[in-house]
Amino acid sequence: MPPAASRGAQSPPPPVVELTFGASLQGRPLSGTRIGVGPRKLFVVANTHGGPEANTYQLALALQEYFRLNPDEVPPEVSLYIVPTVNPDGLALGTRFNSRGVDLNRNMDTNFDDCPENDWRTTVEGAYGYVSDTGGPFVESEPESQVVRDMVLDASAVIWLHSSGGDVFPALCEHAASIALAQAYAQASGYRYDRFWINYNITGGMHDWAGALGIASITPELATGTEPELAANLAAVQAVLANYERLLPAPSTTIEAASGVEMPALLWRYWRAHGGPDWFGPPISPVVQSNGRATIYFAEQHLVLTPEGADALQPVQRADGGQELWTEYLLHAPESAYQLR
Ligand SMILES: [Zn+2]
Structure with a gap:
């Protein structure tokens, strides 16, 4: 960590700010915490898949608590954003989907990268490979998807927390910054590095959408569907922060x-x-x-x-x-x- 010492003894700790980015279909807030004000924005976004992946929500709450108490671990060049759920309705209702049955991780516009196989469609593969018409009626049709789109638009990197697979994978389309981030996260967490999700084909996924915009974008899949696995993921986030110059691309000017x-x-x-x-x-x-x-x-x-x-x-x-x-x-x-x- 390069925390307090490099900041100088007189400098106050990085500010901790609570933010609301928007609201779900049923009106629940999509909110998060920002620690620091540096130009390289690292987002940790959890619980896209609601109730069945509630352990990612618990993990994000624990990370929030940790970094509120230890803001000096965020380097001056970095802002760390932690968003515990982008599917609060699904979390409240106990479903993977949002409140009208759309899989938010199949709803993004992934049609502008160079990989046709991940392009958005209504009929999608989901958990356990089940095929269903849960991709939504059109790209980014859901209010939650639209909040995500604007929330991370100027991010250097996004860590999309899911469960459970015990691995970490980057955006599907070739993107060096996403691959480097996934490998670093895997090494520090102990999760397996996979070049892509091997169980089925993901279309309209948030990680692929962000990668196509040049955002370093990875999906860690916790090893269990029940435990927050804080130690493994805290170590990984700390490793990313410690290596921010290599892993978090600086905002590019042109x-x-x-x-x-x-x-x-x-x-x-x-x-x-x-x-x-x-x-x-x-x-x-x-x-x-x-x-x-x-x-x-x-x-x-x-x-x-x-x-x-x-x-x-x-x-x-x-x-x-x-x-x-x-x-x-x-x-x-x-x-x-x-x-x-
Ligand atoms: Zn998931």
Whole structure:
């Protein structure tokens, strides 16, 4: 750990903040704890599968308690977010699904990575390989999925806790940062490293969705369906924190968009995660920097990255008007007012 010493004797401990990200279909909060304010955001997200995986909820509560008491273990460069359940209705009702029977780990838009086999569909394979129509009527149809989508959009890494398999696997599509994180987590926890979930094919999974956005993304499957297994997972989270420079990718400033226009990574992620060219149209402008805000115009809409950037819960704002506003802008702004990044 590089905690208090590297922070200096006078520095206060990292702040601990309780957050609510949104609500479930039945109105229960999706909430969590943030420890620290560093730019590399590590999320621990538990209990996507409700009642049958309640031990991941218990684990996350125990991790929350531990890091509230030991915030100095979070390095200054890192923010640690712990979200005990993203399926509070399923937890309350004792079901794997949300309150209208959708498997939240089959509901994400996984269609934009290079792996067709994990693409979202309604008919899915689930626990024990059972096939059912629980993928939802369309991608991210569920309020819980939509909260997850915006909650981790600017994360460096996400650890999605499930049970039970006794292994750890990264996003299915080749992604070096996810693989490195899964291997490190496996080594420190004692769980087996698997390149992918070997029991059946997962479509629309949160880990694959996040990996496709460039987020280091792994799924540890606890060894049992009953115990929180705190020691193993605390050791693994501590190992990730201690090796954050290698395992938690720093927020990148630019990324190449599909059309060849470069834009801040967070704008690109938002555009991609909220429908990409189908919804916004292609980018039609360079990034415009104005008043500390980065704006990019798409054919149908435009997106603005707010000055608060990575520390805001909603760092990207979106509004109607693309082509016409960009044309208007060009009429009134000298060329020196905007710049390619
Ligand atoms: Zn699960």
